Amino acid sequence: MAAIARPLPRSGGVSWTSAIPYAVLLLFTLPILILYGWLIYGSFFPSMQGLRPVGGFTLENWRFLWAPETVEALRFKPPIIPLTINTFIFALSTALVVLLISSMAGYALSRIRFPGRRTFLGGVLLLHSFPSVTLLIATFIILRQLRLYDQLVGVILVKTAFELPFGVWIMKGFFDNVSWDLEMAALVDGASRLRTWWQVVMPLVKPGLLALGLLAFVSGWNEFLLPFVFMPSGTQQTLSVVLRAILNEGRFVDYGLLTAVGLYYVAPILLVFFFAQDRLMKVYAGGVKG
Amino acid sequence: MARTGTLQLEREEQAPSWWRTNATAMLFMGPAAILVIVFFFVPVLLTLGMSFTDIATATGLSGWQWIGTANYEQIFRGSFTGLIVRNTVIYVLLVLTFNVLVGLGVALLTVHVRDQVGGFFRAVWLLPRISPSVVYALMWTWAAAPPPFGIINEFVAPFGVAPRFWMNTDPWMFILFLNGFVGASLGMLIFTSAIESIPEDLFRAARVDGANAWQIVRRITVPLIRWPILFVLVYQSMSLLASYEYILLTTNGGPGLYITEVWSLWAFHTALQSYAGNLEIGLGAAMAAILVLVGVAVSAFLLRAFRFNDLVSEPRVEIT
Numbered sequence: 001m002a003a004i005a006r007p008l009p010r011s012g013g014v015s016w017t018s019a020i021p022y023a024v025l026l027l028f029t030l031p032i033l034i035l036y037g038w039l040i041y042g043s044f045f046p047s048m049q050g051l052r053p054v055g056g057f058t059l060e061n062w063r064f065l066w067a068p069e070t071v072e073a074l075r076f077k078p079p080i081i082p083l084t085i086n087t088f089i090f091a092l093s094t095a096l097v098v099l100l101i102s103s104m105a106g107y108a109l110s111r112i113r114f115p116g117r118r119t120f121l122g123g124v125l126l127l128h129s130f131p132s133v134t135l136l137i138a139t140f141i142i143l144r145q146l147r148l149y150d151q152l153v154g155v156i157l158v159k160t161a162f163e164l165p166f167g168v169w170i171m172k173g174f175f176d177n178v179s180w181d182l183e184m185a186a187l188v189d190g191a192s193r194l195r196t197w198w199q200v201v202m203p204l205v206k207p208g209l210l211a212l213g214l215l216a217f218v219s220g221w222n223e224f225l226l227p228f229v230f231m232p233s234g235t236q237q238t239l240s241v242v243l244r245a246i247l248n249e250g251r252f253v254d255y256g257l258l259t260a261v262g263l264y265y266v267a268p269i270l271l272v273f274f275f276a277q278d279r280l281m282k283v284y285a286g287g288v289k290g
Numbered sequence: 291m292a293r294t295g296t297l298q299l300e301r302e303e304q305a306p307s308w309w310r311t312n313a314t315a316m317l318f319m320g321p322a323a324i325l326v327i328v329f330f331f332v333p334v335l336l337t338l339g340m341s342f343t344d345i346a347t348a349t350g351l352s353g354w355q356w357i358g359t360a361n362y363e364q365i366f367r368g369s370f371t372g373l374i375v376r377n378t379v380i381y382v383l384l385v386l387t388f389n390v391l392v393g394l395g396v397a398l399l400t401v402h403v404r405d406q407v408g409g410f411f412r413a414v415w416l417l418p419r420i421s422p423s424v425v426y427a428l429m430w431t432w433a434a435a436p437p438p439f440g441i442i443n444e445f446v447a448p449f450g451v452a453p454r455f456w457m458n459t460d461p462w463m464f465i466l467f468l469n470g471f472v473g474a475s476l477g478m479l480i481f482t483s484a485i486e487s488i489p490e491d492l493f494r495a496a497r498v499d500g501a502n503a504w505q506i507v508r509r510i511t512v513p514l515i516r517w518p519i520l521f522v523l524v525y526q527s528m529s530l531l532a533s534y535e536y537i538l539l540t541t542n543g544g545p546g547l548y549i550t551e552v553w554s555l556w557a558f559h560t561a562l563q564s565y566a567g568n569l570e571i572g573l574g575a576a577m578a579a580i581l582v583l584v585g586v587a588v589s590a591f592l593l594r595a596f597r598f599n600d601l602v603s604e605p606r607v608e609i610t
Contacts, residue, residue: 131532
C-alpha cells in the first residue's frame with residue numbers, strides 16, 4: 001500500500017525527485033506547524049513581535065495559575081481552576097452519557113429485530129450528516145420550556161444528542177463485529193438481555209468504547225457554541241467561553257496571557273491526541289464513511 | 291411478529307402483546323429515541339413552525355402570533371439579503387475548493403512518502419480539527435494581527451507586501467485560510483483510505499508502461515476515488531453552508547456592517563445574539579428553516595447515493 005507513484009528502484013541510487021513530495025508537503029503544512037509552535041513559544045515570553053520574543057524566557061504569563069488576582073485581563077472573570085473543573089465535568093458527563101446511550105441503542109440496532117428498526121437506523125444515518133447547528137434556535141426554545149436553559153445539565157443533554165448519531169452508528173458497527181457465540185450461551189443459560197449486554201457483550205467492545213469515549217470527551221472539552229448560547233449567566237461557565245471573552249476584550253493587549261491560557265486549555269487535547277492518535281484517526285476515518 | 295429467527299428460546303406459543311414482545315428493544319432504544327425526538331425531530335418541526343410566527347424576546351416569547359409568510363417576505367425584500375447571499379456563496383465556494391484540493395493534495399502526498407512521515411503529516415493536519423475552536427481562532431487572530439505583532443506580515447514582507455491588519459483589510463482571505471486549514475482534514479482522511487484501498491497492481495502496471503507520477507494521479511488515482519470525492523464535495527458544501535463558528539469567533543460578520551456575514555451567522559445573530567437587544571426568534575427561524583430544509587435534502591441524498599440499503603440489513607440471528 002501507500003505508493004501511488006513511488007519510482008521503480010533504479011541502479012543509480014536515490015533520484016532527487018523523490019525529495020519533492022516531502023518538500024511540498026512540508027511547505028503546505030508549515031502554517032499549521034508555525035501556528036502551534038508559536039502558541040507554545042509565545043506563552044513563555046513577555047511579548048512577541050512577529051516571531052521575535054521581546055524580553056527573556058519567563059513564566060509570568062502562567063501566573064494565572066498561582067496568582068490570578070494579579071492578572072488584569074482576568075479581573076472580572078471567573079477563576080481558571082473552577083472553570084477547568086466545569087469544563088472537565090461537562091466533557092466527562094457528555095462522554096459517559098454518549099457512551100451509555102449509544103451502546104444501548106447500538107446494541108439493539110445490531111442484535112434485536114423490532115418494529116421501526118430500519119426507520120431509526122435510517123434516521124441515525126441521516127442525522128449523521130445533518131448539520132445540527134441549524135437547530136440551535138429551536139433548541140433554545142426547547143431548553144427554556146424544559147427549564148434547562150442556563151444550566152449545565154441542559155447543555156450536556158444537547159451536546160449528547162448532537163453526538164448521538166455518530167455514537168450510535170459507531171457502536172452498532174462494533175457490536176456487529178462481535179461474535180454471537182458467547183452472547184447466545186448467556187441467553188440460553190437464562191440471563192436477561194440487559195444483563196447479557198452489560199456483562200458479556202460490553203466487555204468485548206472495550207476498544208470501541210474507549211475510542212468513542214475519547215472522541216466525545218475531546219468534543220465536549222472543545223465545545224464553544226453550546227455553552228456560549230445556552231449558558232450565558234456564568235456560574236457554570238466553561239473555559240472556551242471565558243477565553244473567547246478575554247480574546248474579544250483584550251485584542252493585542254496581553255497576548256502572552258492569551259497564549260498561556262490557550263495552551264493550558266488545548267494541552268490535554270494534545271496529550272490525548274499524542275497517545276491515542278491511531279485509535280482516534282481510525283474512528284474519524286471510519287465514522288464518516290457511513 | 292418477529293418470532294421466526296433461527297433460534298427460539300420462548301417455549302409457550304401464546305401470542306404475546308406487542309408491548310411485551312418489544313419491551314427489551316424499547317428499553318434499549320428508549321433513551322436514544324427520546325433524545326433524538328426532543329433535540330432533532332421536534333426542533334426541525336419547531337423551526338419550520340416558528341418561521342411563520344413573530345415570536346421574539348421583546349414580547350416575552352409568549353405573546354406571539356401567526357403571521358403567515360411575513361418573515362420570508364421580510365428576508366427576501368431585506369436590503370442586506372443580496373449581500374449576505376453573495377457572501378455565503380463566496381464563503382462556501384472558496385472554502386470548499388480549498389478543502390477538497392488541499393485535502394486531496396495532502397492525501398496524495400502522504401501516501402506517496404514513507405509511511406511514518408505520511409502519518410506524521412496527517413496527524414498535523416488533524417490538529418486544527420481536534421483543537422478547541424477558540425484556541426484555533428486565537429492563533430489565527432494573533433497571526434493576522436497588525437504590526438508589530440502578527441507573523442503573517444513577516445512572512446509576506448520579503449514579497450513586498452505592505453504590513454497590515456489582515457483580519458480587517460482582507461477579511462475574506464483571512465476566513466478562507468482560517469476555515470480552509472480546519473476543513474481539509476475530512477477530505478484528507480477519506481481520500482487517504484480510498485487511495486490506500488486501490489490495488490497496488492494498477493499502479494505497478496502503469497509504471498511499467500512508463501506513466502509518470504502526474505499521469506498516474508490524473509488517469510488512475512483520481513478517477514478511482516471519484517465517489518469519495520463526490521461525497522466530500524456534497525457533505526462539505528452542506529456543512530459549510532450551515533457553519534459559522536469560526537467566523538463568529540473572529541470577524542463576527544465584520545469588519546463593518548455585514549461584510550463577512552454569511553446566511554447561517556445571520557440567522558444566529560437575528561435569533562440568538564442581536565445587538566439590538568430584541569431576539570427575533572421567528573425571523574431567525576425562517577432564515578434557519580431554509581438551511582434545515584437544505585440539510586434534510588442533502589443528507590437524504592447522501593443516504594441514497596451512498597447505498598443506505600446495504601448498510602441496514604436485518605440482524606442475522608434473532609432471539610425472541
